Amino acid sequence: MGYIEPAPIKDKENPFESMMSRFHIAAQALGLDDEIYNVLKSPYKQAIVSLPVTMDDGSIKVFEGYRVIHSNILGPSKGGVRYDMGVNLDEVKALAAWMTWKCAVVDIPYGGAKGGIKCNPREMSPGEIERLTRAYTQNMHEIFGPDRDIPAPDMGTGPREMAWMMDEYSRAQGMTVNAVVTGKPIVLGGSLGRTEATGRGVMISALAAMEKMKINPFNAKCAIQGFGNVGSWAGKLLEERGVSVVAISDVSGAYFNDGGINMNEAIAYRDKNNGQLEGFPGAEKINPDELLLLDVDVLIPAAKEDVITFDNAAKIKAKLIVEGANGPTSARADAILQENDVLAVPDILANAGGVTVSYFEWVQNRLGYKWTRERVNRRSDRIMKTSFNKVYEISQEYKVSLRIAAYIVAIEKVSTTYKYRGGF
Numbered sequence: 001m002g003y004i005e006p007a008p009i010k011d012k013e014n015p016f017e018s019m020m021s022r023f024h025i026a027a028q029a030l031g032l033d034d035e036i037y038n039v040l041k042s043p044y045k046q047a048i049v050s051l052p053v054t055m056d057d058g059s060i061k062v063f064e065g066y067r068v069i070h071s072n073i074l075g076p077s078k079g080g081v082r083y084d085m086g087v088n089l090d091e092v093k094a095l096a097a098w099m100t101w102k103c104a105v106v107d108i109p110y111g112g113a114k115g116g117i118k119c120n121p122r123e124m125s126p127g128e129i130e131r132l133t134r135a136y137t138q139n140m141h142e143i144f145g146p147d148r149d150i151p152a153p154d155m156g157t158g159p160r161e162m163a164w165m166m167d168e169y170s171r172a173q174g175m176t177v178n179a180v181v182t183g184k185p186i187v188l189g190g191s192l193g194r195t196e197a198t199g200r201g202v203m204i205s206a207l208a209a210m211e212k213m214k215i216n217p218f219n220a221k222c223a224i225q226g227f228g229n230v231g232s233w234a235g236k237l238l239e240e241r242g243v244s245v246v247a248i249s250d251v252s253g254a255y256f257n258d259g260g261i262n263m264n265e266a267i268a269y270r271d272k273n274n275g276q277l278e279g280f281p282g283a284e285k286i287n288p289d290e291l292l293l294l295d296v297d298v299l300i301p302a303a304k305e306d307v308i309t310f311d312n313a314a315k316i317k318a319k320l321i322v323e324g325a326n327g328p329t330s331a332r333a334d335a336i337l338q339e340n341d342v343l344a345v346p347d348i349l350a351n352a353g354g355v356t357v358s359y360f361e362w363v364q365n366r367l368g369y370k371w372t373r374e375r376v377n378r379r380s381d382r383i384m385k386t387s388f389n390k391v392y393e394i395s396q397e398y399k400v401s402l403r404i405a406a407y408i409v410a411i412e413k414v415s416t417t418y419k420y421r422g423g424f
């Protein structure tokens with residue numbers, strides 16, 4: 001093997017470098033061919049688009065949008081679209097590659113992609129967000145397609161934006177194409193269970209890891225960073241299974257109650273309070289950086305990348321980290337966590353429940369049929385448990401962390417498929 005070395009890990013990592021360094025370690029453990037290594041290290045397609053949008057005051061503002069397809073070796077590419085001021089090409093490239101590995105870990109027939117628009121949706125009106133979403137979809141018309149590339153929600157987007165994307169794409173096609181997007185409202189062909197699917201998968205992964213670690217959920221305390229779709233559903237479902245959620249946070253701050261925060265109350269408060277926890281009365285406000293360092297059993301980062309880093313990893317007291325967010329742990333933090341016996345269930349496994357139910361949505365759209373919530377949950381729970389067990393076994397066999405084991409499972413699947421398909 002004569003791999004080109006990944007860029008040396010610098011003091012400040014970026015998500016793409018973090019992804020590459022794990023990919024490199026797993027490729028070496030697997031003895032991956034140089035040719036396949038080189039194919040998989042670069043995205044298949046990268047689009048950067050300029051999106052002029054008429055704002056409510058009549059001015060025209062130009063936004064930058066991205067879509068990166070990392071790989072379509074396993075099937076049409078799949079991945080969410082993020083609306084956030086931090087969106088940039090390196091971030092979208094990393095997120096797209098993680099989608100390739102994630103779909104392969106849970107064995108669903110998709111490649112990986114991700115999109116994003118650099119914007120602050122909290123400061124935009126619904127009309128401005130709709131015009132921006134439609135402009136993005138028009139610009140991506142040649143890239144998107146139910147057999148080519150299928151967007152879904154991510155940070156800052158949800159069923160509303162997916163409905164606009166589906167409608168805009170369908171208008172250009174002259175017919176309704178609901179399988180072009182997943183995470184849609186139920187009435188437009190969305191799947192029951194998709195809204196809670198990512199948090200549910202986080203819950204299943206957390207319980208599976210707790211079982212291995214002999215942590216009784218009824219005696220366990222948990223802290224959650226990010227109280228959006230993923231964090232709040234993970235918290236609610238873990239609470240239903242006995243875990244006490246003692247800390248939660250969002251952009252407005254972090255909130256702590258050692259006796260446990262009632263999840264339904266926190267969710268209801270957030271929903272009435274413009275989507276934010278600001279002023280939440282059920283807990284004391286703490287420094288957001290402290291949330292990650294609390295003396296809890298389980299830590300769930302469910303906001304954004306690179307929050308567990310070289311600087312704070314050694315101070316983490318939780319024995320189990322379950323990654324709801326994509327890329328919350330930087331590559332340099334991995335070694336510190338391992339040294340301190342902190343088990344990290346990696347993003348590409350722990351948060352794969354979302355794309356799994358997106359796959360079910362796409363299947364239902366293509367069948368023209370609807371599954372019950374029970375069927376969706378049963379099947380996605382089974383996939384999450386099977387995938388956890390497979391990754392756990394590989395980690396024992398190769399004597400590597402769960403993260404590197406998950407990359408090994410994924411890279412093996414993608415590279416084997418690539419060899420069979422040939423043509424290179």
Ligand SMILES: NC(=O)C1=CN([C@@H]2O[C@H](COP(=O)(O)OP(=O)(O)OC[C@H]3O[C@@H](n4cnc5c(N)ncnc54)[C@H](O)[C@@H]3O)[C@@H](O)[C@H]2O)C=CC1
Binds near residue numbers: 227
């Ligand atoms: N929605 C989905 O189905 C999936 C999402 N993910 C990942 O999960 C993470 C969260 O996504 P969603 O819940 O969908 O987004 P969301 O937009 O519903 O919620 C994000 C939450 O994070 C909070 N947040 C943002 N910056 C923060 C910070 N610096 N500190 C604390 N909280 C902060 C926001 O206030 C909000 O509560 C992202 O990394 C996303 O890529 C992963 C798989 C699927």
Ligand SMILES: O=C(O)CCC(=O)C(=O)O
Binds near residue numbers: 102356
């Ligand atoms: O549901 C999907 O298709 C993708 C969700 C996503 O973007 C993710 O898993 O990070």
